[in-house]
Amino acid sequence: MMSAEKKHMALAICTGCDIGNCIDADKLTDAVREAFDGISCISHKSLCSEAGLEELRKFTREKGVDRLGVAACSPRVKTAEFSMDGIYVDRINLREQLAWVMEPGEEDTQMCAEDQTRMVLAKLDTIKENTPYLPEQVYSDVLVVGGGIAGVSAALEGAAAGYRVHLVEKSDRLGGYAGRIYKTPYNEIDLSARTSEVMSHPGVEVHLETSIESISGEPGNFFVAIRNSDSATLKVGSVVTATGWKPYDPDKLSALGYASPRVKTLEEFEQSVQVEQPPDRVLFVLCAGSRDENHLSYCSSYCCGAALKQALYIREKNPGAEVYIVYRDIRTAGFQEEFYKLVQADDAIFMTKGVIKSVSDLGNEVEVVVGESLLDEQITLVADLVVLATGMVPNTTSDLKLQYRLGEGLPELEYEFSDSHFICFPYETRRTGVYAAGTVRAPMDMEMSQEDGAGAMMKAIQCIECVKRGEAVHPRAGDMSYPELYMERCTDCKRCTEECPFGSYDETDKGTPLPNPARCRRCGICVGSCPERIISFSDFSINSVSAMIKAVHVPDEFKEKPRVLVFVCENDAYPALDAAGVHRLRYSPFVRIIPVRCLGSVNKVWISDALSHGYDGILQIGCKPGDDYQCHFIHGSELTEQRGENLQETLETMMLEPERIQTRFVEITDHHEIQEIINDYVEELELIGPNPFKDM
Amino acid sequence: MVLIERLNYLGGNVSRFNNYFPKLCPPACGLEINYSRIRSNPRISYHTGASVESICGSDGDFRVKISVEPRLINNNCTSCGLCAEVCPEERPQKLGRKAGEKAAYINNGLAFPMKYCIDPLVCKREACGKCLEVCDYDAIQLNASPAEVELQVGKIIVATGWILYDAARIENYRYQEEPDVVTNLEFERMLAACTREKTKLTRPSDGKTPRRIAFVQCAGSRDVNHLPYCSAVCCSTSLKHALTLESEYPDIHAEIFYIDMRLSGRNEKLLKQAEGKERIALTKGKVGRIVQGEGEANLVLEVEDISKGFRREDAFDMVVLAMGLTPNHVAAGLKVNKYGFYLPEQRAGIIPAASCKRPMDVSSAVKDATACALKAMQR
Amino acid sequence: MGIIKPDIKFKRELGRLSGSQLNQCMQCGNCSAVCSLAPAERPFPGKEMVWSGWGLKEKLIGNVDIWLCHQCGDCSSYCPRDVKPADVISAIRHQTYLHYARPRFLGKLVSSPAWLPVAIAIPVVVIMAILSLAGTFKIPEGPVDYSAFFPHGLLNSTFSAITLFFYLLASFGIVRFWKDMKRLTPPGEAGMKKFPIARVLGEILSHSNFSGCGSQQLRKIAHMSLFFGFGLLILVTLYAIWATITHNYPLPFTNPFKIAGNVASLMIYSGLGIMVFQRLMNRSVFGKSSYSDWLLLAAIGLLTLSGTLVELARFGNWSVAYHLYFFHLVAVWFVIMYLPFTKMGHIFYRTTALLYARSIGRK
Ligand code: SF4
Ligand code: SF4
Numbered sequence A: 001m002m003s004a005e006k007k008h009m010a011l012a013i014c015t016g017c018d019i020g021n022c023i024d025a026d027k028l029t030d031a032v033r034e035a036f037d038g039i040s041c042i043s044h045k046s047l048c049s050e051a052g053l054e055e056l057r058k059f060t061r062e063k064g065v066d067r068l069g070v071a072a073c074s075p076r077v078k079t080a081e082f083s084m085d086g087i088y089v090d091r092i093n094l095r096e097q098l099a100w101v102m103e104p105g106e107e108d109t110q111m112c113a114e115d116q117t118r119m120v121l122a123k124l125d126t127i128k129e130n131t132p133y134l135p136e137q138v139y140s141d142v143l144v145v146g147g148g149i150a151g152v153s154a155a156l157e158g159a160a161a162g163y164r165v166h167l168v169e170k171s172d173r174l175g176g177y178a179g180r181i182y183k184t185p186y187n188e189i190d191l192s193a194r195t196s197e198v199m200s201h202p203g204v205e206v207h208l209e210t211s212i213e214s215i216s217g218e219p220g221n222f223f224v225a226i227r228n229s230d231s232a233t234l235k236v237g238s239v240v241t242a243t244g245w246k247p248y249d250p251d252k253l254s255a256l257g258y259a260s261p262r263v264k265t266l267e268e269f270e271q272s273v274q275v276e277q278p279p280d281r282v283l284f285v286l287c288a289g290s291r292d293e294n295h296l297s298y299c300s301s302y303c304c305g306a307a308l309k310q311a312l313y314i315r316e317k318n319p320g321a322e323v324y325i326v327y328r329d330i331r332t333a334g335f336q337e338e339f340y341k342l343v344q345a346d347d348a349i350f351m352t353k354g355v356i357k358s359v360s361d362l363g364n365e366v367e368v369v370v371g372e373s374l375l376d377e378q379i380t381l382v383a384d385l386v387v388l389a390t391g392m393v394p395n396t397t398s399d400l401k402l403q404y405r406l407g408e409g410l411p412e413l414e415y416e417f418s419d420s421h422f423i424c425f426p427y428e429t430r431r432t433g434v435y436a437a438g439t440v441r442a443p444m445d446m447e448m449s450q451e452d453g454a455g456a457m458m459k460a461i462q463c464i465e466c467v468k469r470g471e472a473v474h475p476r477a478g479d480m481s482y483p484e485l486y487m488e489r490c491t492d493c494k495r496c497t498e499e500c501p502f503g504s505y506d507e508t509d510k511g512t513p514l515p516n517p518a519r520c521r522r523c524g525i526c527v528g529s530c531p532e533r534i535i536s537f538s539d540f541s542i543n544s545v546s547a548m549i550k551a552v553h554v555p556d557e558f559k560e561k562p563r564v565l566v567f568v569c570e571n572d573a574y575p576a577l578d579a580a581g582v583h584r585l586r587y588s589p590f591v592r593i594i595p596v597r598c599l600g601s602v603n604k605v606w607i608s609d610a611l612s613h614g615y616d617g618i619l620q621i622g623c624k625p626g627d628d629y630q631c632h633f634i635h636g637s638e639l640t641e642q643r644g645e646n647l648q649e650t651l652e653t654m655m656l657e658p659e660r661i662q663t664r665f666v667e668i669t670d671h672h673e674i675q676e677i678i679n680d681y682v683e684e685l686e687l688i689g690p691n692p693f694k695d696m
Numbered sequence B: 001m002v003l004i005e006r007l008n009y010l011g012g013n014v015s016r017f018n019n020y021f022p023k024l025c026p027p028a029c030g031l032e033i034n035y036s037r038i039r040s041n042p043r044i045s046y047h048t049g050a051s052v053e054s055i056c057g058s059d060g061d062f063r064v065k066i067s068v069e070p071r072l073i074n075n076n077c078t079s080c081g082l083c084a085e086v087c088p089e090e091r092p093q094k095l096g097r098k099a100g101e102k103a104a105y106i107n108n109g110l111a112f113p114m115k116y117c118i119d120p121l122v123c124k125r126e127a128c129g130k131c132l133e134v135c136d137y138d139a140i141q142l143n144a145s146p147a148e149v150e151l152q153v154g155k156i157i158v159a160t161g162w163i164l165y166d167a168a169r170i171e172n173y174r175y176q177e178e179p180d181v182v183t184n185l186e187f188e189r190m191l192a193a194c195t196r197e198k199t200k201l202t203r204p205s206d207g208k209t210p211r212r213i214a215f216v217q218c219a220g221s222r223d224v225n226h227l228p229y230c231s232a233v234c235c236s237t238s239l240k241h242a243l244t245l246e247s248e249y250p251d252i253h254a255e256i257f258y259i260d261m262r263l264s265g266r267n268e269k270l271l272k273q274a275e276g277k278e279r280i281a282l283t284k285g286k287v288g289r290i291v292q293g294e295g296e297a298n299l300v301l302e303v304e305d306i307s308k309g310f311r312r313e314d315a316f317d318m319v320v321l322a323m324g325l326t327p328n329h330v331a332a333g334l335k336v337n338k339y340g341f342y343l344p345e346q347r348a349g350i351i352p353a354a355s356c357k358r359p360m361d362v363s364s365a366v367k368d369a370t371a372c373a374l375k376a377m378q379r
Numbered sequence C: 001m002g003i004i005k006p007d008i009k010f011k012r013e014l015g016r017l018s019g020s021q022l023n024q025c026m027q028c029g030n031c032s033a034v035c036s037l038a039p040a041e042r043p044f045p046g047k048e049m050v051w052s053g054w055g056l057k058e059k060l061i062g063n064v065d066i067w068l069c070h071q072c073g074d075c076s077s078y079c080p081r082d083v084k085p086a087d088v089i090s091a092i093r094h095q096t097y098l099h100y101a102r103p104r105f106l107g108k109l110v111s112s113p114a115w116l117p118v119a120i121a122i123p124v125v126v127i128m129a130i131l132s133l134a135g136t137f138k139i140p141e142g143p144v145d146y147s148a149f150f151p152h153g154l155l156n157s158t159f160s161a162i163t164l165f166f167y168l169l170a171s172f173g174i175v176r177f178w179k180d181m182k183r184l185t186p187p188g189e190a191g192m193k194k195f196p197i198a199r200v201l202g203e204i205l206s207h208s209n210f211s212g213c214g215s216q217q218l219r220k221i222a223h224m225s226l227f228f229g230f231g232l233l234i235l236v237t238l239y240a241i242w243a244t245i246t247h248n249y250p251l252p253f254t255n256p257f258k259i260a261g262n263v264a265s266l267m268i269y270s271g272l273g274i275m276v277f278q279r280l281m282n283r284s285v286f287g288k289s290s291y292s293d294w295l296l297l298a299a300i301g302l303l304t305l306s307g308t309l310v311e312l313a314r315f316g317n318w319s320v321a322y323h324l325y326f327f328h329l330v331a332v333w334f335v336i337m338y339l340p341f342t343k344m345g346h347i348f349y350r351t352t353a354l355l356y357a358r359s360i361g362r363k
């Protein structure tokens, strides 16, 4: 759908920073004028300087420019300088991705500059006015699911920031797991004070003995059906889920003797120690089920501290008792080391590293055989009670009952944790507006859970505010565009609903997609997935990219000037290309670069467009897939790989070499690799030879 | 939001890291997302080279005096790099620093802000002035002097982070005498430099490729003679280093000497990965001493391999000390705990965040900072 | 090893004797790493610290390694938990004297201040008995002549007999000790060498194990002074005994043996001086010195001091001369008769342990 409004396009060329030495700006202007009727052009020797900007502003005012191509440096620099009210500005990266990486003064470099400029201008020509997605009503209340330490903290902190909070708890009391424990000697958390504070806080509505029937809608407009004695619907803007954890199923630990009545779990002992005197000899087995490929591969993080704590209980309740602790590593990180020492100050607590070989109940006592101990290669210890420090398993998030086509819970990643980019963006899940807090997202102790609740609440509030402004949240925070569907042509193929990593699309009974733009993260994967090509953003659409592809002048096959279309992911690959420029790493001038929101947003039609337009090859560069290097849009890169296989078939039916299309994954610091990737690919392509469709 | 940063670039320590654990992914990836938000969000401004002089006032109405060290290059800078090309002065060689880096320099290709700056200690100022001649953008101000800026703010988040414990104080590890005994932070920067410049790791003393590298855990931490607490990140860091070496250097053998391998949660994965590797050895035992040996591999570690019950005197080419972390302070007279870290509770309106409160990894720091941002929004 | 029965009493006793919070040990092995005497295979004192933490008496008594330790204190100064392994090892050595002591009560007698009066009473009573037996209970008039009051022949013979008797009892302990060492630290494949007496003697005389320890050269000097001073005094005393039997006693002051005795006393004074000074100044390295440490230092000091005074008293015709002599005899008893049961017992145990260690090739 081409825009019908009156528009005036312009091009501003900067000849500073080597650009002017590298290309002929006048020739570039001529080329552009030839391609775009009535375009206004200006050039300046340092466009970003005050003088340059002044001149540019005057120029745009005088000409009534509303779309401006700035042929200068990367959009990643001088961003504020080149933002102009009322004008859609796009940048043509002639510096980092041209002047700094290609041979100056060469014909090929000039051609590249002209092509890249035409591409961006062609795109500017197609884009529509953006009207942000602004729902009529945006609710500012936050739902917190789970009244444990993280949930209580989230509720209190959110309410203190002026947001109304609904705290929903399944059981009849707040406090969660932490509320049931005997003592917390090494955490300065006064849980009961916190829970009574939350109960009486005017900004928090506590719903006890309440379950969630369903959550439907999207950020800003979630409808939460809850049920206790009767049913109600809460209207909230976002959700913090803090449903906590459960102990690892001890029945799976029969090798550690769990079947015996003389073998308990940490949890069982925590309860029993409150009502009965512990026996004279108690042995703790740490890492019971944790750090074990056959059970939980991760470290449950809390159990070392918890076992040490319980050792103190035993000594307090039965001063004649002896406690044996068999550990693999004592993990009392940070200041908890002090607690470790405190426990060791009691010399009736005996500790040894070791690996449990067997636990056998002898009828009146338990015999534990320990290998690899420091006392001896193999030792036998005898105790009256064995306590297994069982691990922490996150509770399922399907209790959220999300009425999403892609499931009721948060999608789980490695180890069944729901957080998607836990190092840099610890609260992000794959459901926009739903933030996981506390032990439901990763094992952690009480202090960390408390902090975690506050952090997740911050994200929940941020999400509401973004929705109010019509902006995307992480990672394209501030993006005001969103995907729109031309439903008339939709065939209900369900590709978009299945491939959207964030579950944006629901479905009607007939299978027609129902978009929820506020759930959308603007990755564009649905643009790439739709075979009918009906999904588009105002500035990123099938048409806009096709126009860019076609704006390139492809020389005929006898010129020996191959053309390579490069789709580059904006998240990591694009900055890496820029860094290659900063490092002045040379690469081939035959590439024509199109930045995309995510490699997953590349639609097949662009590939065939490019091939029929005469490009000799297509290179796609994106983020590394997999658990250890997640694509910012979770599985965009993986999708590209999968789709790549289909593409190869298409190529074969077109009688083209499959090697013409290649996909490469890089890290953001791979500027050297990206140079190699491009150069190697161009070299390989020269061997394959020109695209036979060139002159068609 | 006004961001005050002491260094010339944002990102703190991690912006010069090679990778994060447990994913072994580059910090720049997450930083870039945040930088791009700062770039396009008019509600955030920042000062680099800035340090706090004083804080007056109270919650809701603080006046913060900051002094801003000039970068000697102003905002006009386009990062064209001509100044560095002509600059005749080199910054002193430092581990992880690009060899021959000029007085006019930029951190790396992904630095933020993407602007050059001039090392005031190296630059000869007007006596040279070569850069002035080439800069077309009036960006260089060699005689700029420190500026005093006063900010009015409602809340103050203190996120001054950490610094390493002084390695020289552990005399039995001979950090000061042996160039090939380096701290984990130095090693991290060396690896980052290798990635950045696509060079190979060499050892500081003679530029040769090390073949055996030892990692000494709890260097300064968990030790009543130094820091009594555990620094929480160094076990994961050393495993990360070992795994990085393993995947990139087929000739390097790494051995980690530890007391307890402290990896919480999913960081356990690092251990699982390392355990299967032929070129990574994990040895339980705290290194007693590092003494001078003969020949090329001249750093002899005295250590008991506790699990085997064997006392070793083993020679390595290079030793990485997994140093403990200590808090980095700001001039604000904040309350500290017995280890010198900031207490979470300060006078109203001042909110300490992340690793100036306790040693923590990146993920915990980010989450705590997020929580503190919310606290700053509360009245 | 079979069933481990932690012995908390023994553990606490070690803690009490050493003044160490030994349960704080985190089994890091740093102590074995910094110890310059620790052998490569199964080094000490790390494993002993683990065993101590569980009170594993049967592994610690009869352990050869605790005798290889010369208590330089390096391990204590570098211990990250300030557990003072050097002192714990020393406490184990102390427990060893008690363990092998026969009759048992003699061991007890010298290991706690509560028993000190009894420990003193015994020699006093015995000497009184000898005196009354000889019937010389009256302090003689005129110039000091010790033989007029003390029946040297009777004294020498009873003292020698008692000493021999005690040492005989001790030798049974040593034999058991040897067996225990053999059981706990069996000889390796190479089997046992014939008694490497010459080597061990060389080690002892040259104090070579002291130079291994990094901490202090002074300690070596102190121990050497004591060692050779004490040895010399024994020689002098033996000569003196022989002299009383064969010819005239007392010796003139110009007698070379008399002079040697005085030189030996000086050596002991300086050695003791250094030791006391170090103990007081360097608490971090030496930890809390135990009762048995001080008792021994005091006994040797008083023995030597009273010897010197006895000599001076004779020279100066002091009226307290005979009292001093009496006191001297009690001191002799403390050092010589009680020797196998006090820290001096290390003369036997360490020598035996060194012999065993070297014969099985342990460093
Ligand atoms: S916290 Fe301790 S007991 Fe728990 S899994 Fe981790 S190492 Fe094992
Ligand atoms: S742009 Fe991405 S997040 Fe948005 S609907 Fe499409 S696939 Fe989903």
Ligand code: SF4
Pocket (backbone or CB within 6 Å): B073, B076, B077, B078, B079, B080, B081, B082, B083, B084, B104, B116, B134, B135, B136, B137, B139, B140
């Ligand atoms: S200061 Fe000037 S010469 Fe240096 S990089 Fe910046 S713009 Fe270029």
Ligand code: SF4
Pocket (backbone or CB within 6 Å): A333, A334, B217, B218, B219, B221, B222, B229, B230, B231, B232, B233, B234, B235, B236, B259, B260, B261, B262, B322, B324
């Ligand atoms: S994290 Fe590991 S290396 Fe660091 S102080 Fe703790 S135990 Fe030591």
Ligand code: SF4
Pocket (backbone or CB within 6 Å): C024, C025, C026, C027, C028, C029, C030, C031, C032, C045, C046, C049, C075, C078, C079, C080, C081, C082, C083, C084, C085
């Ligand atoms: S005694 Fe000290 S140095 Fe030795 S293992 Fe224990 S804590 Fe470590």
Ligand code: SF4
Pocket (backbone or CB within 6 Å): C031, C034, C035, C036, C037, C038, C044, C045, C068, C069, C070, C071, C072, C073, C074, C075, C076, C085, C086, C089, C213
């Ligand atoms: S005191 Fe010296 S000799 Fe004895 S164990 Fe310690 S370091 Fe070794």
